[in-house]
Amino acid sequence: EVVLTQSPDFQSVTPKETVTITCRASQSIGSSLHWYQQKPDQSPKLLIKYASQSFSGVPSRFSGSGSGTDFTLTINSLEAEDAATYYCHQSGSLRYTFGQGTKLEIK
Amino acid sequence: EVQMVQSGAEVRKPGATVKISCTVSGYTLTDYYLHWVRQAPGKGLEWMGRLDPDDGETIYADNFQGRLTMTADTSRNTAYMELRGLTSEDTAVYYCAPGGVAGGPVGPNGFFDYWGQGTLVAVSS
Numbered sequence: 001e002v003v004l005t006q007s008p009d010f011q012s013v014t015p016k017e018t019v020t021i022t023c024r025a026s027q028s029i030g031s032s033l034h035w036y037q038q039k040p041d042q043s044p045k046l047l048i049k050y051a052s053q054s055f056s057g058v059p060s061r062f063s064g065s066g067s068g069t070d071f072t073l074t075i076n077s078l079e080a081e082d083a084a085t086y087y088c089h090q091s092g093s094l095r096y097t098f099g100q101g102t103k104l105e106i107k
Numbered sequence: 108e109v110q111m112v113q114s115g116a117e118v119r120k121p122g123a124t125v126k127i128s129c130t131v132s133g134y135t136l137t138d139y140y141l142h143w144v145r146q147a148p149g150k151g152l153e154w155m156g157r158l159d160p161d162d163g164e165t166i167y168a169d170n171f172q173g174r175l176t177m178t179a180d181t182s183r184n185t186a187y188m189e190l191r192g193l194t195s196e197d198t199a200v201y202y203c204a205p206g207g208v209a210g211g212p213v214g215p216n217g218f219f220d221y222w223g224q225g226t227l228v229a230v231s232s
């Protein structure tokens with residue numbers, strides 16, 4: 001099983017800041033890494049697919065990068081509505097897995 | 108418009124079985140794998156497995172081997188997830204999600220761009 005480890009687990013930030021969340025895979029997964037945003041009592045929403053491809057309708061302040069084992073999600077100029085938990089997810093192996101999540105609090 | 112509508116909340120006793128449905132619309136069920144993901148209260152997302160509705164092939168996460176079955180009724184455009192031997196640790200919201208509709212039938216389809224609304228399963232004596 002590919003283990004995904006996100007850091008940090010929690011971050012408190014102010015509006016307009018830039019945030020970077022990292023996701024490290026226990027083995028190489030190429031670019032088969034995707035990012036989701038989840039708010040309380042909602043289904044997750046896809047932000048980035050295949051490491052760096054923005055999903056339709058997602059604000060341009062969300063971007064992704066990386067390949068192999070190390071990936072990042074960057075959120076530029078944070079807005080209050082970005083308060084949520086963010087998950088990475090890999091499809092590079094037969095059995096998919098998710099990271100443990102990063103909770104983002106906006107001060 | 109692609110949509111997944113899941114069956115309603117369930118309450119079960121320990122040791123029981125639950126079967127949840129996921130009815131899709133806006134696309135043909137057999138065009139994409141159908142995945143199941145669960146989330147325990149206050150916890151993260153856990154991939155459970157996936158079904159190929161076209162031929163019934165399944166891949167399950169190791170955690171569920173032996174007590175999880177995924178099936179589909181293509182005539183009803185509906186997929187099912189059955190979990191047996193429930194314990195309190197199975198209390199969670201269960202989601203269905205097709206594999207990467209935006210990738211088209213050719214793919215790649217490793218991401219989840221559409222999700223069901225979730226079904227709460229509560230296991231309690």
